[in-house]
Amino acid sequence: MLRRSWRLMSSPLPDQADYRDLVARALSEDLGAGDITSRAIVPLDVRATAILLAKSSCVVAGLPVAAEVCRQVDPQIVWRPECEDGDRREAGQILATLEGPAASLLGAERTLLNLLQHLTGVATMTRAFVDAAGGRITILDTRKTLPTLRGLEKYAVRCGGGTNHRFGLFDGVLIKDNHIRVAGSIHQAVTRMREDLASRGITMPIEVETQSLAEVDDAIAAGADIIMLDNLDLAQMRDAIGRIAGRARVEISGGVTLDRIPALAGIGADCVSVGALTHSAGAADISLEIETH
Secondary structure (H helix, E strand, C coil), rough: CCCCCCCCCCCCCCCCHHHHHHHHHHHHHHHHCCCCHHHHCCCCCCCCEEEEEEEECCEECHHHHHHHHHHHCCCCEEEEECCCCCEEECCCCEEEEEEEHHHHHHHHHHHHHHHHHHCCCHHHHHHHHHHCCCCCCCCEEECCCCCCCCCHHHHHHHCCCEEECCCCCCCEEEEEEHHHHHHHHHHHHHHHHHHHHHHHCCCCEEEEEECHHHHHHHHHHHHCCCCEECCCCCCHHHHHHHCCCCEEEEEEEECCCCCHHHHHCCCCCEEEEHHHHHHCCCCCCCEEEEEEE
């Protein structure tokens, strides 16, 4: 049986070691030599309690990353989550409670919110696409991610109920238009790919991007395992799926918006990849509100 080139995971957070350095770099960028405003205004012995508050409906992602920000700023900060990643929260609901030195909470605030708001925004947008699909088609992410944040963004997609496509160029085959131009044809590209995989003893599905019905026919003839229908209109996609007739899995890609998902979900494709999940998700509206003791 062919290994799928996309993977549904139960939303395990990337290993802490994978985001510990990212958090450290983000804090260094923001704190530099220290918070000069808080140093002047906030006595070191003043303690405070803060809440992370949802200001609009959202699907939470990134709480452990936010906790890591607090840990690195000051181990004295006590982090108490009030929900879990993947949970939906409505406006006015608390995501977490923090307690510790007021200056430390202020030092952690922006970095914590930047990461939590972004990842929660990705999860929230993903859930909207998954809900619109109604279980009739799999929602995939893409490699259109912010550099160095891919692991966390793909985690946020999983928190929203989406499915990860390949993580990078190294763990999945996708023959795109530029590969085909260099190879000379879809047949040549697939043949070379299959021979290379066989020479290395690797079993991996071969996916081919197609941009016309003629290319769909070529991909079928070449024995592609997955055929991506890129930027075809609805009538062309229906025609292509009829031609493929179950001989390959079908992925839809290109110009996919939320309002198109119900129609795309009903034409018989296996999955639809949505770059917007990561490259266009807005930041979730979350605030950190502090009260001194």
